[in-house]
Amino acid sequence: MANETEHHETQHCFPAVNSSCIKTKRSTLEHNIMYVIFSLLSVWTVFLNLLVIISIAHFKKLHTPTNLLILSLAVADMLVGLIVIPIEGMKLTATCWYFGHIFCGLYSILVGLLLTESLFNLVLVAVDRYVAVCHPLAYPHKITTYRTLIIVCFSWLCSSVYNILFFTHNGFFNPSRREDLCDGHCPFLVSFAWSVTDLFLCFLAPCTLIITLYLRIFYIAQQHVRVINSLMKSGKHVTEGSAKRKSESKATLTLGIVVSVYLFCWIPFYIISVAGNTVPPTTVNALMWVLYCCSGLNPLVYAFFYSWFKKSAKHILTLKIFQQASPLVI
Numbered sequence: 001m002a003n004e005t006e007h008h009e010t011q012h013c014f015p016a017v018n019s020s021c022i023k024t025k026r027s028t029l030e031h032n033i034m035y036v037i038f039s040l041l042s043v044w045t046v047f048l049n050l051l052v053i054i055s056i057a058h059f060k061k062l063h064t065p066t067n068l069l070i071l072s073l074a075v076a077d078m079l080v081g082l083i084v085i086p087i088e089g090m091k092l093t094a095t096c097w098y099f100g101h102i103f104c105g106l107y108s109i110l111v112g113l114l115l116t117e118s119l120f121n122l123v124l125v126a127v128d129r130y131v132a133v134c135h136p137l138a139y140p141h142k143i144t145t146y147r148t149l150i151i152v153c154f155s156w157l158c159s160s161v162y163n164i165l166f167f168t169h170n171g172f173f174n175p176s177r178r179e180d181l182c183d184g185h186c187p188f189l190v191s192f193a194w195s196v197t198d199l200f201l202c203f204l205a206p207c208t209l210i211i212t213l214y215l216r217i218f219y220i221a222q223q224h225v226r227v228i229n230s231l232m233k234s235g236k237h238v239t240e241g242s243a244k245r246k247s248e249s250k251a252t253l254t255l256g257i258v259v260s261v262y263l264f265c266w267i268p269f270y271i272i273s274v275a276g277n278t279v280p281p282t283t284v285n286a287l288m289w290v291l292y293c294c295s296g297l298n299p300l301v302y303a304f305f306y307s308w309f310k311k312s313a314k315h316i317l318t319l320k321i322f323q324q325a326s327p328l329v330i
Contacts, residue, residue: 013096013184021182024095031093038089041296045081048299049074055312058321059330062308065148066128072152073121076114077295084111085292092285097186104186105167112163115269116202118295120155122262123206130213134220162201166194203270210262257301265294 014020026034052074056067087107091097097104128148132139181187268287311330315321320329 013098013182017183019183021096021184023184026093026095034089034093038085038093041293042081042085042089045085045296046078048296049078049081051313051316052299052309053078054316054321055309058316058327059308059312060327061330062312063145065143065145066125066132068145068148068152069121069125069128072155073118073125073298076118076121077298079110080114080118080292080295084114085295088288088292091186096184098184099186107186109163109167112166113159115291116163117156117159118298119202119206119266120159121152123209124151124155126210126213130217133217166198169194199270203266207263207266257305261294261297261301265291265297 011023011025012020013023053071056062056071056074099107128143131143135142269291308330315326315329320326
């Protein structure tokens with residue numbers, strides 16, 4: 001009777017496999033709540049980023065270098081909401097990995113690719129805004145739509161190559177790596193050397209570059225505000241100066257939110273990547289989900305602060321984009 005009770009209480013991911021991982025028991029209520037939360041988060045992320053993608057792709061006036069970078073960022077974030085969040089939600093709810101060892105490696109590469117590319121897109125947006133604000137006369141010649149498209153494609157290629165090398169060298173496809181692991185587990189195990197390399201290439205260097213560029217933009221924006229204020233005091237170009245000052249203030253606020261969201265979402269991820277096994281699993285899951293939620297915040301930061309997005313979203317949701325002249329409306 002004691003053995004039957006113990007067998008009943010202990011659940012395994014694969015009951016017929018001796019090397020199966022033990023499955024954490026959850027009540028029906030817990031399952032339902034978790035599924036609802038993850039489903040809503042997935043739909044929210046996909047919906048917002050899809051609005052951005054359709055807007056930029058459909059309306060011809062939005063085919064600019066800056067919007068092309070936002071489009072690339074939205075594609076990466078939408079795939080996070082479409083693939084990563086549902087799978088991570090199932091893994092966290094069921095506490096088991098049911099998709100096999102090979103797909104575990106491929107899935108890890110995909111997650112790394114999307115997160116890395118999302119980060120690289122933030123860097124490209126920072127560079128684009130730096131040239132636009134600090135070198136406005138040179139911007140139309142240096143930053144063209146064609147050059148931006150090439151840079152975006154090259155960025156996706158570099159992210160793919162880097163993540164394939166990263167997960168291959170860490171033994172994600174090596175059978176011997178699975179000897180000490182139970183079936184039903186897809187861990188994220190990385191050597192210390194690769195953790196340090198990844199920390200520098202995919203966080204410290206991009207973070208330093210982004211902050212440096214934004215600080216320079218802030219400085220130039222403040223100079224513009226001072227000039228505008230002096231012109232307004234002298235009674236010259238009052239209306240023009242007022243509108244310009246409002247625009248600069250809005251740009252400064254938007255950049256501040258961009259930097260804050262970036263640091264808030266990415267710093268926890270690299271804390272756990274360096275700390276490794278010393279961090280409790282619950283903390284790891286919480287910090288990783290903060291990173292996934294960043295994909296749902298990016299559209300709010302990069303799109304909702306632009307007037308064109310509000311107009312395009314209204315046309316999309318009211319189905320006016322199916323009208324013949326809709327690409328020229330905005």
